[in-house]
Amino acid sequence: MSLRLIHYSDLENAYDDPTRAARVAGLVERVRADAGPDPIVLGSGDDTAPGVLSLTYEGRQSLDLYRTLDPDVETFGNHDFDYGLDTAREIVAESPQAWVSSNVFLDGRPFGEGVGVEPWTIVERGGDRVGVFGVLDDATPALNPTAEPLDVTDPVEAAREATGALRDRGVDAVVALSHLGTGDRELAAAVDVDAVLGGHVPSERIERIDGTTLTRPGSGGQVLLELDLTDGAVNRHEVDDAPPDGSVQSRLDERLSDAGLDEVVGYVEEPIERTESAVFRGESRIGNFVADAYRWAAGADVGLQNSGGVRAGPPLIDAVTVADLVSVVPFQEPVSVAELSGTELLAVLRGAVESDLKFAEPDWWHAHVSGARLVWDRNEHSLVDVTVGGDPVDPDATYSLATTDYLFFSADEFPALDERHRVRRLDTQYEVLADYARERGIDPIRSGRIVRSAGSDY
Incomplete structure (x- = not known):
């Protein structure tokens, strides 16, 4: 197995600097062009809000990036509900990537199931199958008033259930998209996953716990992390070193001017x-x-x-x-x-x-x-x-x-x-x-x- 992952998270106000957001897309394009298998591109939440353009366009400015970036899988962060549950569903429905969420429910049903949100998904690359699930901080309804109607259950129990279901389906690796902050350590210790791609707090993290790789790129689209699932090696990429994608920059420049x-x-x-x-x-x-x-x-x-x-x-x-x-x-x-x-x-x-x-x-x-x-x-x-x-x-x-x-x-x-x-x-x-x-x-x-x-x- 030789699999590369690209991890971004907490883009938040990156859209307010159109050049920086455009460099996120440019960096992913550059990594994709490198020799080796096509990477799996993954986001671990708070990638639609908050920010200036986010306030003005209720998170929909993220679609300008998503449609060029074409990620594989995304999960929710607490701020992805800032503009209400209907808006969150609309963004999910209009974005190109799969969305996974294992512990977020509304009225007893998985949130977003009608627009394609799944508890987990399987991504295939060159004959290898990677299971991906997402978990959200269970304090989210207290952290974000617009998320109060949600029932966010224990993330570790949800992770165990998702991991078991994926292992039963014979995947080659399991990756958790985690919006738990420092709770990633507990998740890694309690659940049989190959990697925990985290977010929720602005500090960066690259470490190994009992054979599990933990990553967190920080906030604001400053850094993207590239993880090789074969050996757990992680490369840190500074976004400012990448060329901006012109189409993303022009769309966000126009939005900022109109605001x-x-x-x-x-x-x-x-x-x-x-x-x-x-x-x-x-x-x-x-x-x-x-x-x-x-x-x-x-x-x-x-x-x-x-x-x-x-x-x-x-x-x-x-x-x-x-x-x-x-x-x-x-x-x-x-x-x-x-x-x-x-x-x-x-x-x-x-x-x-x-x-x-x-x-x-x-x-x-x-x-x-x-x-x-x-x-x-x-x-x-x-x-x-x-x-x-x-x-x-x-x-x-x-x-x-x-x-x-x-x-x-x-x-x-x-x-x-x-x-x-x-x-x-x-x-x-x-x-x-x-x-x-x-x-x-x-x-x-x-x-x-x-x-x-x-x-x-x-």
Whole structure:
């Protein structure tokens, strides 16, 4: 058996940079042209949303890439349901690849069965047969309000059932398309598969666990991974090294122009990084910018942005457009304001280290703040001190908090915050960022809002 796989995942806002999306297609074309067997091209979710064009076209901009890329198999990520279940079905029906999902149900039936979604499929290459199935994080209905009607069952049990069915059919290898994040390790340890192609979090992964190869290319279409199932070897391909496909670029350029999101709202001299490290490892300039904008718009005591809501991507530099700011927080959700007692505020902010996100890396920091200073004991992974406006939090005082409306619904992130705390809603997140940029500019600095327990800035 000599089989090559090409793995992409979490393309998300890659479409907002038409050249980058076009390079994804160009890279796959180049790998296909290499000597060797025709590769199997596989996507492991969040490849339709979120993003600027995704908001405007409800994920259908992905079809511009899919129809050129012509993947073999795709599975769902949590954001592939951002625009409702009917839209997700429409994209499945119009896209060229097979879609697999083993643990997503609606009203007791497999989701999407009427438009061709299957629990698993078999791909043939040169006489070899590869079984492919897909599993989704079972926290998805809590992570994405539009997915609430879905029943997402235990992914490991679903994987065992799918793997057994495929082995019974005599396949030569079994591949899991996993949108579980760090849950890939558990999946690999519990199920007899040859490879787990993962997604859901922006950090990259290439490793072996008990004979199973695990890969994760990160987010934003920066990297594609090529896996040889024969020996488990993995090649890492930088998308920026590939030539862009002209047809994909022209279609996405036209969409971006038609969306009317090219207004310049500010200028940045020193690049504002949007890497996984910047977003999830403590205080960052991009996180401060977002939290400051929320607090400014609401006139609140504290601004709060969950780290996972700030999307990784190219740095903000030079002229910054509305489209650039949509790509930072690409969700059709408002900024909302809560009123909390000091005791409740402390409980909310402890979510920076206590959020119950199974897909997350264990050392991630989950908050960006404005108007507050948080002392973080990284060794104990706990929050040990909080001040607001330079003063200790008064348990009996009332504080206002501006944050994304999503956190009022999520039971996994900042669970101490819920709808009873909301007192008003403002504009959509990216509109708040754009207004702030026009009024105050874009020049965030790291100011010691999040510090290690020893006292040094993180």
